[in-house]
Amino acid sequence: MPIRYDETNRIFQIDTATSSYVMQVWNGFLLHLYWGAPLGGGDHAYMLRHRGRASFSPAGPGSSPWSMDAAPFEYPTSGTGDMRAPALEMLYADGSRATELTYAGHEIIMGKPEIPGLPHTNCERPEDAGTLVVTLEDTVKKLEVKLFYTVFEGYGAVVRSALLTNRSSEPMAVLKCLSASIDYDCGDYDEIHLHGSWARERHLERARVTHGIKLLESRRGASSHALNPFFALVAPDAGEQRGEAYGFALLYSGNFAASVELDQYASTRAMTGISPWCFSWGLKPGESFQSPEAALVFSSEGLGGMSHGFHRLFRDRLCRSPWQSKPRPVVVNNWEATYFDFDEAKLVSLAKKAKQLGIELLVMDDGWFARRNDDTTSLGDWFENREKLPGGLKQLAEKVKACGTGFGVWFEPEMVSPDSELYRAHPDWCLHIDGRRRTLGRNQLLLDMSRPDVCDYLIETLSGILEKAPIDYVKWDFNRNLTEVHSALLPKEGQGEAYHRFMLGTYRVLDTLTKRFPQVLFEGCSGGGGRFDAGMLYYTPQIWTSDDTDGVERVKIQYGTSLAYPLTAMSAHVSVTPNHQTGRATPFSFRGLAAMTGAFGYELDLEKLSEEDCAEVSEQTANFRRWQSLLSEGRLYRLRSPFEGNEGAWMVVSEDGKKALVSYFCFEARPNAPLDRLRLTGLHAEALYRSEEGDEFTGAQLMNFGLHLPETKGEYTSAAWYLRTK
Ligand code: GLA
Numbered sequence: 001m002p003i004r005y006d007e008t009n010r011i012f013q014i015d016t017a018t019s020s021y022v023m024q025v026w027n028g029f030l031l032h033l034y035w036g037a038p039l040g041g042g043d044h045a046y047m048l049r050h051r052g053r054a055s056f057s058p059a060g061p062g063s064s065p066w067s068m069d070a071a072p073f074e075y076p077t078s079g080t081g082d083m084r085a086p087a088l089e090m091l092y093a094d095g096s097r098a099t100e101l102t103y104a105g106h107e108i109i110m111g112k113p114e115i116p117g118l119p120h121t122n123c124e125r126p127e128d129a130g131t132l133v134v135t136l137e138d139t140v141k142k143l144e145v146k147l148f149y150t151v152f153e154g155y156g157a158v159v160r161s162a163l164l165t166n167r168s169s170e171p172m173a174v175l176k177c178l179s180a181s182i183d184y185d186c187g188d189y190d191e192i193h194l195h196g197s198w199a200r201e202r203h204l205e206r207a208r209v210t211h212g213i214k215l216l217e218s219r220r221g222a223s224s225h226a227l228n229p230f231f232a233l234v235a236p237d238a239g240e241q242r243g244e245a246y247g248f249a250l251l252y253s254g255n256f257a258a259s260v261e262l263d264q265y266a267s268t269r270a271m272t273g274i275s276p277w278c279f280s281w282g283l284k285p286g287e288s289f290q291s292p293e294a295a296l297v298f299s300s301e302g303l304g305g306m307s308h309g310f311h312r313l314f315r316d317r318l319c320r321s322p323w324q325s326k327p328r329p330v331v332v333n334n335w336e337a338t339y340f341d342f343d344e345a346k347l348v349s350l351a352k353k354a355k356q357l358g359i360e361l362l363v364m365d366d367g368w369f370a371r372r373n374d375d376t377t378s379l380g381d382w383f384e385n386r387e388k389l390p391g392g393l394k395q396l397a398e399k400v401k402a403c404g405t406g407f408g409v410w411f412e413p414e415m416v417s418p419d420s421e422l423y424r425a426h427p428d429w430c431l432h433i434d435g436r437r438r439t440l441g442r443n444q445l446l447l448d449m450s451r452p453d454v455c456d457y458l459i460e461t462l463s464g465i466l467e468k469a470p471i472d473y474v475k476w477d478f479n480r481n482l483t484e485v486h487s488a489l490l491p492k493e494g495q496g497e498a499y500h501r502f503m504l505g506t507y508r509v510l511d512t513l514t515k516r517f518p519q520v521l522f523e524g525c526s527g528g529g530g531r532f533d534a535g536m537l538y539y540t541p542q543i544w545t546s547d548d549t550d551g552v553e554r555v556k557i558q559y560g561t562s563l564a565y566p567l568t569a570m571s572a573h574v575s576v577t578p579n580h581q582t583g584r585a586t587p588f589s590f591r592g593l594a595a596m597t598g599a600f601g602y603e604l605d606l607e608k609l610s611e612e613d614c615a616e617v618s619e620q621t622a623n624f625r626r627w628q629s630l631l632s633e634g635r636l637y638r639l640r641s642p643f644e645g646n647e648g649a650w651m652v653v654s655e656d657g658k659k660a661l662v663s664y665f666c667f668e669a670r671p672n673a674p675l676d677r678l679r680l681t682g683l684h685a686e687a688l689y690r691s692e693e694g695d696e697f698t699g700a701q702l703m704n705f706g707l708h709l710p711e712t713k714g715e716y717t718s719a720a721w722y723l724r725t726k
Pocket of ligand 1 (some may be wrong): 335365366410479525526527528544546547
């Protein structure tokens with residue numbers, strides 16, 4: 001069991017494949033001692049340094065001078081001396097808000113307890129994981145806090161969550177309950193996060209942590225395009241392959257808050273969890289509240305090592321769909337091919353063409369139901385538009401399958417159009433506040449997913465469709481953010497629960513459907529990557545990465561996304577040129593190579609492609625099939641950052657180091673450029689690698705001298721090298 005307790009010094013040590021995590025019970029408080037490279041054995045008691053602090057920092061209890069404001073708390077609270085941002089804030093029946101948590105006990109268990117209702121990491125066999133549960137309590141208010149720390153055998157992550165229980169005889173309310181907090185007693189850090197917008201998701205930003213609080217937050221009711229619920233703290237000299245990197249990823253798809261605070265003593269506090277904005281949760285006597293999980297990965301092998309830790313965890317220990325480990329089909333999606341203008345005949349002829357070109361599944365996107373011929377109507381009316389699909393979904397699915405491809409369908413379950421039968425029948429089923437405007441986004445309203453009746457209705461409606469027609473794939477979209485968040489079924493004092501209950505309802509629907517239809521490959525989507533997070537990846541093994549299908553933009557978006565999320569999670573399609581989002585014209589090969597390092601597919605009218613492009617599709621699908629297992633199981637190394645220059649490059653190396661695929665992209669032409677070389681990594685120095693073109697290199701040559709980069713002729717050059725040991 002990689003979790004130890006030193007009884008004498010009351011020290012906990014959690015060891016992962018790449019890190020140790022150490023805490024100590026001191027003076028009744030649970031303090032954080034260390035998180036970093038593996039420590040092995042040793043007595044860690046010397047690590048804790050109590051600081052009495054001059055000036056205004058309040059003293060802690062006990063005779064020796066020490067300051068609550070400088071102590072490294074494992075789960076910080078407020079109101080009793082720690083003036084930094086807390087992980088937990090409560091409101092008690094007497095109106096007071098101060099909480100002080102002291103150690104009450106602990107247990108170390110095999111395996112990992114389930115977290116009902118929330119996405120969570122999991123282990124099939126108890127011996128695959130160990131969990132430390134430390135119980136803290138506020139002895140005055142009888143609040144119990146259980147902190148969970150799970151570590152999976154052979155993985156580099158510590159997965160944390162907090163469970164609060166009201167053990168008193170009076171009600172209380174949770175105002176803030178974060179999933180994880182780390183206090184670093186010293187050290188300089190850079191903070192890295194992923195920001196963006198619709199069609200420009202997850203661009204990487206890095207800056208030195210300075211005094212004050214940096215807050216990354218979503219108040220949109222979804223994890224959002226704007227900021228992703230992942231961030232990292234890294235040593236200032238840390239790069240892709242070297243240096244200390246601490247990654248934090250929240251398994252949650254709604255409002256989140258991640259913060260980094262550098263305090264007056266130059267200690268750093270990093271936290272993540274559900275945003276406290278507009279949040280409160282009532283706890284009657286005996287009731288509990290559980291935070292979502294946060295996955296924490298440390299690596300001393302830089303950002304690359306940290307990403308690898310997340311990729312392995314999310315690939316193996318998150319999504320339970322059988323599709324998680326199966327090769328995903330190459331798809332063609334009709335959205336950019338036809339938008340709303342299609343019918344059965346068009347889809348069937350697309351499927352025929354798709355089959356000829358090596359594509360395995362046709363996805364019918366938005367516009368197949370009710371009167372949905374543009375985006376002003378019909379969301380919620382999940383019955384076929386008989387003008388477009390005269391024989392309904394069943395007949396279409398059968399015809400598509402007769403062409404030899406699978407069949408997928410688009411849904412946007414959490415939404416309703418004001419112009420729909422559903423809305424007319426149930427105007428109170430949407431999020432709304434009486435007397436206020438019902439704010440539209442993309443002409444639509446949100447169903448109130450905090451209502452059990454709405455969720456039950458969706459489960460039954462979608463189940464009916466999935467039972468009726470042989471559907472292999474579902475694209476689950478979510479095309480606006482939340483407003484007028486107020487639930488008709490919650491009492492006024494319970495409205496602070498509405499955002500989180502919305503997510504819990506969504507998760508229940510997803511959970512039921514993905515379990516009921518395990519054979520269906522579910523793809524998440526939210527106007528592209530507006531809900532690209534580890535919460536959604538628990539239910540859907542892949543997510544449409546961005547509505548931006550421009551090759552150059554995708555190099556950036558996928559590069560940024562790869563910081564936390566594995567390639568298998570990133571749905572990526574080749575679309576036409578000039579690109580519909582940016583108007584940019586890039587070569588077919590460039591777009592293909594960018595899309596191939598993801599859940600690969602096309603998003604164009606195959607019947608309008610030139611013969612030359614068709615030949616290229618056939619070649620790309622054939623290549624993808626040869627490379628697919630390497631791409632989905634191998635280790636990703638980012639080689640050149642598109643955020644730092646004119647190029648992007650990455651490579652994927654098989655776990656045994658015997659195969660590698662290198663992808664290189666150059667954006668603008670560089671006349672008379674230097675004779676540049678791309679140095680590889682992660683190979684066996686002595687092994688002899690052979691490229692598809694028959695060139696041979698030793699691993700040492702590739703890693704130290706590198707590959708000659710092509711000369712750029714015109715804009716948007718790309719190159720791929722598939723290398724195998726002889
Ligand atoms: C969203 C998705 C797109 C497409 C449209 C359909 O924007 O991200 O891929 O499905 O909706 O309306």
